[in-house]
Amino acid sequence: MGPFAVPEIDFGPGKLHHVGIVVPDSDAAVQHFEDLYGLPIRLLPESHYHCRIDGVAHSTVQRLGLSIEGPPHVELLREVPESTVWHSRSGVHHLGFVVDDLAAASAELERRGSPLWMGGLAGGQCPVGTAYHRDSLGLTIELLDAATAARLATRLNEAR
Incomplete structure (x- = not known):
């Protein structure tokens, strides 16, 4: 098992699905990435996200954008005021990986010392x-x- 391999999870760079970045203004960020990096990003319609954060149930309306090219994608997440999660102060917010068995992979990360912080x-x-x-x-x-x-x-694909 390599240095980034966990049963049910492959954290190799080729397995990266997206890099999530929280931004204060989605439309301005899309324009910024297009102008500065030549990276086209499409904003998706708002959606409700129901989750637990530190064990407490939450619901928020989120708007995200994904780069057309990928994976890996650049994912833009709209800042949610007063949120402990979606704030733009931290730069890169998270790295996202697709796994075959979410429950098993999550349990394994927790077992290895990376506790579940938030989940759908x-x-x-x-x-x-x-x-x-x-x-x-x-x-x-x-x-x-x-x-x-x-x-x-x-x-x-629908937003394209």
């Missing part, structure tokens, strides 16, 4: 679709199941 919530179950873990250095890793990655791809 459906029917009282967590994590569903996504799981965010933070390590002792403050790095946040998002695990996405294949169905969530496919939904993002579909939404991106």
Whole structure:
């Protein structure tokens, strides 16, 4: 097993799905990435995200953008005022990886010392679709199941 390999998870650079960046103004950020880097990003329609943050149920309306090229994608997340999660003070917010078995991969990261910080919530179950873990250095890793990655791809295709 390599230095970044965890059962059910491959953190090799070729497996990176996206780099998430929280921005204060989605439209301005899209223009910024296009003008400065020549990187076209499409904003997706707003969507509700139901999750647990530090064990407490939350719901927010989020608007995200994805680079047309990818994976890996650049993912822009709109800042949510007063949020402990979606704030633009930190630069890169997280790295996202697609995993085959979300529950097993999340449990393994937790077992290795990277506790579940936030996860998608459906029917009282967590994590569903996504799981965010933070390590002792403050790095946040998002695990996405294949169905969530496919939904993002579909939404991106529809936004093109």
